[in-house]
Amino acid sequence: MENLIVFGGKGGVGKSSISAATAVYLADQLKNKKILLISFDIAHNLSDLFDKKIGNDVTQITDNLFAIEPDPDKYAERYTGELAKKARILIKSSKVISMIPDLEVIITDSLQSKNIPLAMKNSLFFQSIIDAENPMADIGEKEMKYKGINQDDSTPIEDRKKIPAFDILVCDFPPTGNMIALFEVPQDNAQRSMKFSLRVMSSVQNSFNSIKKLTKWAKPAAWMAKGIIKDERNDDYKLDKEEKKNLAQDILDILHDMEQRSSRISSIIKGVGSLRLVSIAEKPSFEEVKRAKKMSEPYISIDSLHINRLIPENERGRSKYLDNLYGYQEKYQKLIHNEFSDLKIWESQLLDHPPIGYNGLMELAKNIYNDTPIADILNPLHRFLINPEANFDENPYQIKKIRKNWENA
Ligand SMILES: Nc1ncnc2c1ncn2[C@@H]1O[C@H](COP(=O)(O)OP(=O)(O)O)[C@@H](O)[C@H]1O
Ligand SMILES: [Mg+2]
Structure with a gap:
């Protein structure tokens, strides 16, 4: 992936329209690049924008x-x-844990899709899609066959085209709070939940071991023999030592992969990611982009800001009503320019019809980008883009050590 462009800002300011317009424009200008537009808003509206059903499959x-x-x-x-x-x-399969059913419930519940917060789920998707050379590989290239232009539902899956690797991702992000969650999760929540499960497992392991050392009678097997407790384990879960070890190994491997992925993704976001704030020339939206900039700075480079829906200059003097609005917008337009003088500022006007459909989006794109060279659209501040090799040895949770504990157990 060469560029990851994300749009953020308050609801209703034009994020979805500008994301789609940008994707359409880049695709038109860069015919040899494959571009994917992703909507991360739960209130998806790409289908309306393109007047085409766009769902969970790449379309x-x-x-x-x-x-x-x-x-x-x-x-x-x-x-x-x-x-x-x-x-x-x-x-x-663990005797001790079979005595504490709550623990099992906690672990399985916390990992169930329905109990994972939406922000984290979105983030998991965000992660899988920007991950690796072929961003779609992780989400199952075979399952994700898209319908080609001249194909319909009756086209057998095998005959449909495969998901290509994308060169440029354009993302329509949800408003600020949820946007930050998208950045945070790969760096924070995913690792936190992973750390949590690791900690649960290793503390269970440790306490089990120390109980074993301390007292012989503490061995659940002995308890069971004495009839003090019942062995409630289902036969399916009676694993021998070797099987347990292998299973533990698998779990650690999965966690390790997740961890590597998290750091890889954070580096991609930092390396080739570009956050573009979208605002209108009004107070609430101005305040929101100020907050959004501060909050997202730790995660991604912010290189431009869009002021959308400006009343065209030639509408001045037509009515007192419009002139008042114009004056108000002008004030915030200036404030935005002053506040964000370190960013590239794009301006687009309030069009006399909603920018929908391919042509409508193209019109908005031309209104925004005029004759700006594509290189400046892709990288407005001429930042040095790095798609760094993640440092896979870096392992803040000492998985190797925990793994050793497992092996010794
Ligand atoms: N420059 C513009 N001129 C006219 N209408 C616009 C413009 N930008 C956005 N709109 C309209 O404003 C509404 C909100 O835009 P949308 O892109 O859905 O905002 P967001 O994604 O930030 O909630 C939509 O009806 C859209 O068609
Ligand atoms: Mg939107």
């Missing part, structure tokens, strides 16, 4: 432009389903 719009409105549940499941399944088996 082709033009030769090199694709769009998707992901269903976060699907992707969360993919990330956590296997982990939850293995953790459950391991937990159920």
Whole structure:
């Protein structure tokens, strides 16, 4: 991936329109680049914008432009389903834990898709889509066959085209609070939940070991023999030592992968990511982009700001009403320029009809970008873009050590 462009700002200011317009324009100007437009807003509206059904599958719009409105549940499941399944088996196989059913419930519940916060699910999707060389590989290239331009539902899956690797991702982000959550999760929540499960597992392991050392009678097997407790383990979950070890190993591997992915993704976002704030020339939206800039600075480079829906100059003097509005907008337009003098400021006018459909979006794009060279649209501040190799040895949670504990257990 060469560029990751995300649009953020208050609801209703034109984020979706400008994201789509930008994607359409880039696709038109860069015929040899594959561009994917992604909507991260739960109130998806790409389908309305393009007047074409766009859902959980990558949908082709033009030769090199694709769009998707992901269903976060699907992707969360993919990330956590296997982990939850293995953790459950391991937990159920442990004599100690079979005595504390609550623990199992906590672990399995916390990993279930329906209990993962939407922001985290979205973020898991965000992660999978920007990950690796082929961003779609992780979400299952085979399952994600899209319908080609001249294909319909009756086209057998095998005959449909495969998801290409994308060169440029354009993302329509939800308003600020949820946008920050999208950045935070790869860096924070995913690791936090992973750390949590690791900690649960290793503390259970440790306490089990120390109990074993301290007292012989503490061995659940001895308790069971004496009839003090009942062995409630299901036969399916009686694993031998080797099986347990392998299962624990698998779980650690999955967690390790998640961790590597998280750091890789954070580096991609930092390296080739560009956040563009969208505002209108009004107080609430101005305040929001100020906040959004501060809050997202730790995660991504912010290189431009759009002031959308400006009343065209030639509308001046037509009515007192419009002139008042114009004066108000002018005030905030100046304030925005002053506040964000370090950013490239794009301006677009209030069009006399909503910018929808391919042509409408193209019109908005031309209104925004005029004759700006594509290189400046892609990288307005001429930042040095790095798509860094993540440092895969970096391992803040000492997984190797925990793994050793498992092996010794
Ligand atoms: N420059 C513009 N001129 C006219 N209408 C616009 C313009 N930009 C956006 N709109 C309209 O404003 C409404 C909100 O835009 P939208 O892109 O959905 O905002 P957001 O995604 O930020 O909520 C939509 O009806 C859209 O068609
Ligand atoms: Mg929107």
